[in-house]
Amino acid sequence: MTGTKVSVIITAHNYAEYLEESIDSVINQTYDEFELVVVDDGSTDETPQILREYTFEYPEKIKVVTLGGEGLPTACNRGIEAADGDYIIRLDADDYFDENVLTVEASYLDANPDVDLVYPDYYTVDETGDLIDHVRLPKVGDEVKLLDRSPLAAGAMYRRESWEKLGGYNESLSYQEDYDFWIKFVTEFEVRNVNLPLMYYRQHGESMSTNFAERMNARRNVKRDFVEENVDYGDIEVLAMIPARREKRVDLPDGGTDSLALKELAGRRLIEYTIKEAQSSNHIDRLIVSTEDEEIASVAKAIGSEVPFLRDSELSSPTTQLSEVTASLLERLRREEGYDPDVIVVLPYVSPLRSTDHIDEAVDTKVMFSVDSVISVYENNEFLWRPGKYGLEPLFEERLLRRERETTYHENGAIYVTTPNVVLNQDDLIGRHVGHVLMQESVSVHIDSVFDYRTCENIIMSGEMTTFSNTELDGSGEDS
Numbered sequence: 001m002t003g004t005k006v007s008v009i010i011t012a013h014n015y016a017e018y019l020e021e022s023i024d025s026v027i028n029q030t031y032d033e034f035e036l037v038v039v040d041d042g043s044t045d046e047t048p049q050i051l052r053e054y055t056f057e058y059p060e061k062i063k064v065v066t067l068g069g070e071g072l073p074t075a076c077n078r079g080i081e082a083a084d085g086d087y088i089i090r091l092d093a094d095d096y097f098d099e100n101v102l103t104v105e106a107s108y109l110d111a112n113p114d115v116d117l118v119y120p121d122y123y124t125v126d127e128t129g130d131l132i133d134h135v136r137l138p139k140v141g142d143e144v145k146l147l148d149r150s151p152l153a154a155g156a157m158y159r160r161e162s163w164e165k166l167g168g169y170n171e172s173l174s175y176q177e178d179y180d181f182w183i184k185f186v187t188e189f190e191v192r193n194v195n196l197p198l199m200y201y202r203q204h205g206e207s208m209s210t211n212f213a214e215r216m217n218a219r220r221n222v223k224r225d226f227v228e229e230n231v232d233y234g235d236i237e238v239l240a241m242i243p244a245r246r247e248k249r250v251d252l253p254d255g256g257t258d259s260l261a262l263k264e265l266a267g268r269r270l271i272e273y274t275i276k277e278a279q280s281s282n283h284i285d286r287l288i289v290s291t292e293d294e295e296i297a298s299v300a301k302a303i304g305s306e307v308p309f310l311r312d313s314e315l316s317s318p319t320t321q322l323s324e325v326t327a328s329l330l331e332r333l334r335r336e337e338g339y340d341p342d343v344i345v346v347l348p349y350v351s352p353l354r355s356t357d358h359i360d361e362a363v364d365t366k367v368m369f370s371v372d373s374v375i376s377v378y379e380n381n382e383f384l385w386r387p388g389k390y391g392l393e394p395l396f397e398e399r400l401l402r403r404e405r406e407t408t409y410h411e412n413g414a415i416y417v418t419t420p421n422v423v424l425n426q427d428d429l430i431g432r433h434v435g436h437v438l439m440q441e442s443v444s445v446h447i448d449s450v451f452d453y454r455t456c457e458n459i460i461m462s463g464e465m466t467t468f469s470n471t472e473l474d475g476s477g478e479d480s
Helices: 016-027 047-057 074-082 103-110 160-167 177-189 212-230 270-279 293-305 324-338 355-371 420-424 450-461
Strands: 004-012 032-042 062-067 087-093 117-125 131-135 157-159 193-202 239-241 284-288 343-346 373-380 384-390 391-394 408-418 434-438
Touching: 004 016, 004 074, 004 103, 016 032, 016 047, 016 087, 032 074, 032 373, 047 062, 062 074, 074 177, 074 408, 087 103, 087 160, 103 117, 103 157, 103 193, 157 160, 157 408, 160 177, 160 420, 212 355, 239 324, 270 284, 270 293, 270 355, 284 293, 284 324, 293 384, 324 343, 343 355, 355 373, 355 408, 355 434, 408 434
Parallel strands: 004 032, 004 087, 032 062, 117 193, 239 284, 239 343, 373 434
Antiparallel strands: 087 157, 117 131, 117 157, 343 408, 373 408, 384 391
């Protein structure tokens, strides 16, 4: 054991049942020039006793920092402050390393002085340590240009000086401090992936990553704070369009003949939900309803939306693509007004549970990551089948348990954010590089049936959506 080049930081809070395996995975590394700093953040289980035993056995290798329950970002910062290494790598107390992770990543940073962070692929394991999956992450700057998908914080090795320049982890955050650190890091420094599975990430019921609603709200706020510090929206003109042709797509119980857009849903016309959410956006500069119908236009204007002209009747058939409607609006605005927005947000009115926060997050994502388009999605972990030679065959080769499957995403049709160039040059709303905002399935309802209508009505009437800015609520096909 020759010195300290790498400092491993383990943050621990009541994970005594996993802690020994985590520490052993560090002690048994093939790399010698390391130290281990364990931060016990107010544990009330056997963690303190376990740490006493390890520090007695390895007094020159292990340091312990004791806190009173300050939270993960503070625990990370205090651990790094106590460290002596030039390279930092984190490990959560319920996860563990492959024996070669320090050798591989430290050698990579040594050989590539222009790279500031390197991260591995990883295995997921269950509570007992049985292997679930091998997760392969994209190479930043190679396979993908979108940096919205951060790697695990554990297992990523970075230069201490980079942490110092960024000011450490944001201690005001209860969730998503890793995501906050990641987006700041990739803005300032070079990042690479080694494409080797070098750590084991444990999935269990107590994992901090399981609280979807709080995680998504925290991530949304991280994006918002980043944009406020780094982007001048005064230089970006954002147009929102709500497409609303006259149609009666569902046979609602009242038996009326009104257009679906004008149907009453829990006390308001259906289109009003989308108009109000768009009006509350911090980023939308102009809101237009595109319709061929004078009654819809009149209602939209009364609510506060612009309807500068009625669309051509040939753009109002059920077979018209949403991209065609969008392109026609952009061309006419350019021709008649000389108006040419930088970003266009398309908001189908049949997704009434989509919130202002979702809209602003989608625009933030577009601007932050310089993608061509952003769509709204929800996670879909169902087992899918497709037609095959002898009947149905599984879309994926293995029939895995839900938690074992790779996450796929369902386009819910609630939000499309793109640029006029994509729409006009590619005849599509979705360009080559696509970002996403993740919504809960429960608010991704796209009204295509009485069941969808009743579902939305029940959600709204139950009080889950009490205001137009339904921030605590985290549809498919097109509506033009």
